[in-house]
Amino acid sequence: MTAYIIRRIFMGILTLILVTMLVFLLVRLLPGDPLMRYMANFSGTGQQNIMTPEQHEALLKQFGLDKAIYIQYWDWITDILRGDLGESLGVQQPISKLIADVLPRTAYIGILMFAVGTFGGILAGIYCALRRGTWLDNTITTIANIGLTVPVFWLGILLIYVFAYKLDWFPMYGWVAPWDNFWKSCRYVVLPVASVALGGIAGMARLTRSCMLEVIGADYVRTAWAKGLRERVIVVRHQLKNAMIPVVTSLGGTLAIILGGSVFIETVFSIPGMGRLMTQAIFDYDYQVVQASALIFGGIVIFSNLVVDIAWGWLDPRIRYE
Amino acid sequence: MPENPVVSTPGDAMGVAAAPPRRREWRRFARIFFGRKLYLIGFIIVVIIILTAIFAPILTPYDPITNDLTSRLQNPSAEHWLGTDQLGRDMLSRIIYGTQVSLIIGFSAVFSSAIIGALMGLTAAHFGGWVFTVIMRLTDVLMALPAIILMMLIAGMLKGGGLWIVVFALAFGGIAPMCRMMCGMALSVKQNDYVMSGRAIGMSNWRIMLTQIFPNAFPPLIVGLTMGIGGVVLGEAGLSFLGIGVQAPTPSWGGMVMDGQRFLLTNPLLSLLPGFAIMLLVFGFNMVGDGIRDAIDPRLRGVI
Numbered sequence: 001m002t003a004y005i006i007r008r009i010f011m012g013i014l015t016l017i018l019v020t021m022l023v024f025l026l027v028r029l030l031p032g033d034p035l036m037r038y039m040a041n042f043s044g045t046g047q048q049n050i051m052t053p054e055q056h057e058a059l060l061k062q063f064g065l066d067k068a069i070y071i072q073y074w075d076w077i078t079d080i081l082r083g084d085l086g087e088s089l090g091v092q093q094p095i096s097k098l099i100a101d102v103l104p105r106t107a108y109i110g111i112l113m114f115a116v117g118t119f120g121g122i123l124a125g126i127y128c129a130l131r132r133g134t135w136l137d138n139t140i141t142t143i144a145n146i147g148l149t150v151p152v153f154w155l156g157i158l159l160i161y162v163f164a165y166k167l168d169w170f171p172m173y174g175w176v177a178p179w180d181n182f183w184k185s186c187r188y189v190v191l192p193v194a195s196v197a198l199g200g201i202a203g204m205a206r207l208t209r210s211c212m213l214e215v216i217g218a219d220y221v222r223t224a225w226a227k228g229l230r231e232r233v234i235v236v237r238h239q240l241k242n243a244m245i246p247v248v249t250s251l252g253g254t255l256a257i258i259l260g261g262s263v264f265i266e267t268v269f270s271i272p273g274m275g276r277l278m279t280q281a282i283f284d285y286d287y288q289v290v291q292a293s294a295l296i297f298g299g300i301v302i303f304s305n306l307v308v309d310i311a312w313g314w315l316d317p318r319i320r321y322e
Numbered sequence: 323m324p325e326n327p328v329v330s331t332p333g334d335a336m337g338v339a340a341a342p343p344r345r346r347e348w349r350r351f352a353r354i355f356f357g358r359k360l361y362l363i364g365f366i367i368v369v370i371i372i373l374t375a376i377f378a379p380i381l382t383p384y385d386p387i388t389n390d391l392t393s394r395l396q397n398p399s400a401e402h403w404l405g406t407d408q409l410g411r412d413m414l415s416r417i418i419y420g421t422q423v424s425l426i427i428g429f430s431a432v433f434s435s436a437i438i439g440a441l442m443g444l445t446a447a448h449f450g451g452w453v454f455t456v457i458m459r460l461t462d463v464l465m466a467l468p469a470i471i472l473m474m475l476i477a478g479m480l481k482g483g484g485l486w487i488v489v490f491a492l493a494f495g496g497i498a499p500m501c502r503m504m505c506g507m508a509l510s511v512k513q514n515d516y517v518m519s520g521r522a523i524g525m526s527n528w529r530i531m532l533t534q535i536f537p538n539a540f541p542p543l544i545v546g547l548t549m550g551i552g553g554v555v556l557g558e559a560g561l562s563f564l565g566i567g568v569q570a571p572t573p574s575w576g577g578m579v580m581d582g583q584r585f586l587l588t589n590p591l592l593s594l595l596p597g598f599a600i601m602l603l604v605f606g607f608n609m610v611g612d613g614i615r616d617a618i619d620p621r622l623r624g625v626i
Contacts, residue, residue: 018463023475030479145360149604151556151576153563154597157583161590253465260468264560268583278471279564282478294475298467305466 004313012306019298020080024073027291076291090286098277098289099296106262106273108178112193113258117200122247124201125208129216129243130235132209140205147202152261156195156268163191173269192269196261200254207250211243218242245316252305259297354617361616364609371603375421384412386419387571395589407578407592408585416573417599423574424603427485427558431492432550438493439500440536440543446501447508448531457501464498470560478566488567492554503546507539514538541618548611552604559600575600 060066064075079086085095124144128137164172176185215221216239224234263275270276274293281289356362374381384402390410398405404413446457464472477491511517512535520530561567562576570577575596582593 015459015462015466018459019466022463023467026475027479030476145608146601146605149552149556149601149608151559151563151579151597151600153560153576154579154594154600157579157586157593157597161586161594165587256465256468260470263468263470263474264563267564278474279566282474282566287479290475290478294467294471297471301468302466 001313005310008306008309008313012302016299016302019302020077020295021073023291023294023298024076027287027294028069028072080295085292086288088281088286088289090281090284090289095289095292099274099292102273102277103296105175105177105271106259106266106275109189109192109265109271109273110255110259110262112189113196113200113262114255116193116197117258118204118251118254120197121201121204122208124205126212126235126240128205128209129212132213141209144202144205147198148206150199151264152195152199153264153268155198156192156265159191159195160268173271175269175271175273192262192265192271195268196258196265199261200258203254203257204247204250208243208247211246212239215239215242241315245312248308248312248315252301252308255304256301259300351617355613358613358616361609361613364606364613367602367606368610371421371606372425374418375425378418378422382412382415382418384415386411386415386573395585395592397589398591404595405589405591407581413592413595416578417575417596419573420575420578420596420599421603423485423568423572424555424558424600427489427492427568428551428555431489431496431554431558432547434489434493435496435500436543436547436550439497440504442497443501443504443506444508444531444536444539447505447512448527448535454505457505461498461501464495465502469495470557473557473561474564474566477561485568485572488558488561491561492557495557496550496554500546500550504539504543507542508535511535511538542615545611545615545618548607548614552607552611555600555603555607559597 057066064072067075076086083096085099087093088095088098091098124140128140131137160172164170170187170191174188176188178185178189221234221238224238262273263279265271266273266275267279274296278290278293278297280286281293356365388411390406393402393406393410395408396402396406396410402412402414404417406412407416442457442460446454467475473491473495476494477488480487480490517530517534520534525533558567558574559576559579562574563580565577565580568574568577570581578596579593579600582589582591582596585592
C-alpha cells in the first residue's frame with residue numbers, strides 16, 4: 001500500500017508540473033499584450049496606447065516580460081515555490097492575498113455542493129436500484145435525465161425567480177460568510193448550492209443506480225440471500241461495497257464538474273469567489289491572476305484525484321497491484 | 323457495420339462484427355431505437371431543431387440583429403409572440419437563429435475534437451509502450467483542469483470572441499475525453515483474432531489501425547459524438563453566459579440568458595426561454611445518443 005501511495009503522489013506531482021506548463025503556455029502564447037491592463041490603469045483614463053514605446057519597453061523589463069519564455073516560466077515557478085504568486089496588474093495587490101480572500105468562499109460552497117450532490121445522488125441511486133420500477137424510481141430517473149441537461153446558470157436564475165422573487169423564501173443574491181453570521185449565511189447559500197448540486201445528484205444517482213443493478217444479480221449476492229442474511233446486510237456489505245468502486249473513481253471528475261459549475265453560480269449569485277476572480281481577470285487581461293487562479297483550480301482537482309485514487313486502492317486491493 | 327476487406331472473422335468477442343444480413347440489422351436497430359418513447363421524443367426534438375436551424379430565415383418574422391428601440395422589453399403579443407428584448411429585438415427570431423449558432427458550433431467543435439481525440443486514442447492503444455504513456459499523461463493534464471476553466475483560458479485569452487475561437491476552445495476541451503474513450507475501445511478491439519491475423523499477413527501498423535481497429539471501435543464513437551454535441555452546446559452557452567463566448571449581437575442562447583438576467587424581475591421570459599431552448603436541445607441529443615447506444619450494443623451502457 002505504501003508503494004502504491006508513493007507512486008500516486010509522484011504521479012500527482014508530475015501532473016501538477018505539467019499543468020503549470022499548460023496554463024503558462026496557454027496564457028502567454030495566445031496573442032494579446034499583457035501590459036494592456038496595466039497601462040489602462042496607469043494612465044487613469046482607460047486609454048491603452050498612451051505610453052511611449054520607451055515606457056513600454058521599460059515596463060516589459062520591470063515585469064520580466066522581455067526575457068525568453070522558458071526563463072519567465074522558471075521565474076514564475078520558483079516564485080510560486082517560495083509562496084509568491086506575483087502581483088495583480090489590475091488591482092495592484094499581491095495575488096496570494098486576493099486568492100486568500102476569495103478561496104475560502106469557493107471552498108465553502110464547493111464542499112457543500114459536493115457533499116449534497118454526492119450523498120444525495122448515491123442515496124437516490126441506491127433507493128432507485130432497490131425499488132426499481134416503482135413510480136418513485138421512475139420519477140427520480142426522469143429528473144436525473146433532465147438534471148444532466150440543465151445549464152447550471154439557467155437553473156440558478158430559475159431558482160432565483162421562483163424561490164427568491166415569487167415565494168420570497170431566500171435572498172436573491174449575495175454572500176454572507178458563515179464565519180461572520182452562520183444563520184444568515186445559510187439563507188444565502190441554499191439556492192447556489194441547490195443549483196449546482198442538482199446536476200451532481202443527477203449524475204451520481206444514474207451512476208449508482210446502474211452500478212447497483214449490475215451487482216444485484218451477481219452470484220455472491222444470490223449466495224448471500226441463500227444463506228438467509230438480512231436484506232440490510234446484503235445491501236450494505238455485499239452489493240454496496242462492490243457497486244461503490246466505479247462511483248468512488250468518478251468522485252474526482254464530479255468535483256471538477258462541481259467546481260466548474262461554481263464558476264457560473266458565483267456569477268449568477270454575485271458571490272465573490274475564485275470563479276468571479278478568474279472571470280474578471282480574463283476580462284481585464286490580468287494574466288498573472290488568470291494563471292494563478294487556473295493553477296489553483298487544477299491543484300484542487302489533482303489533489304482530490306489523488307485522495308480518490310488512494311481511497312480506491314484501499315477499497316479495492318486489486319488496484320494496488322496494477 | 324465494419325468493412326473488413328481483407329479478413330472477416332465471424333463471431334468476434336465484441337459481437338459487432340458477427341454480421342447478420344444488413345437489412346435485418348437495420349430493422350433491429352430501428353426497433354430498439356424507436357421502441358422507447360424517450361428515445362423517440364429525443365429524436366423528434368433533434369429533427370425539429372435541425373429543421374428550425376435550416377429554415378431559420380423563412381421561419382423568423384423579424385431580423386434577429388436589428389435594434390428597434392421603439393418596442394423595447396415588450397411582453398408577448400400577437401406581433402412578438404415571445405416578446406422583445408432590451409434592444410427591441412424579437413425574442414422568437416433570436417431564439418430561432420440561436421439554434422443555428424448552437425448547432426454550427428456544436429457540430430464543428432465535436433467533429434474536430436473527435437477527429438483529433440480519436441487519432442490520439444487509436445495511436446495510444448495501438449502502439450502502447452511510451453507512446454501510450456505520453457498520450458495518457460497528456461489527457462491527464464488536460465482533464466486536471468475543470469473543462470470550463472480550460473475553455474475560459476483559451477476563449478478568454480484569444481480576445482475577439484469570434485465564432486471560430488469559441489469552436490477552437492470547445493474542441494480543445496473535448497479532446498481528452500474523446501481520446502480516453504477511443505483508447506479504451508481500441509484496447510478491447512485489439513484483443514480480437516482478426517487484428518492478430520492482420521498482423522500475421524503482414525499489414526502495416528497504420529493499415530491495421532485504420533482498417534481493422536477503427537471500424538470496430540466506430541459505433542461507440544458515433545454515440546460519443548452525439549452525446550458530445552449536448553456537452554459542447556452546454557459549454558458554448560456557458561462561455562457566452564460569462565461573456566467570453568459568442569459576442570453580441572450574434573444571437574447565442576447563453577448570451578441571451580446573460581442579457582436577460584438583468585430584467586429577470588420584470589421580463590423573466592428573456593432569460594428563461596433561451597435557457598429552456600438549450601435544455602431541450604441537450605436533452606434531445608442525449609436521448610438520441612442513449613438510443614443509438616442501446617440499439618448498437620446495450621453492454622456499452624456505463625462505458626460511454
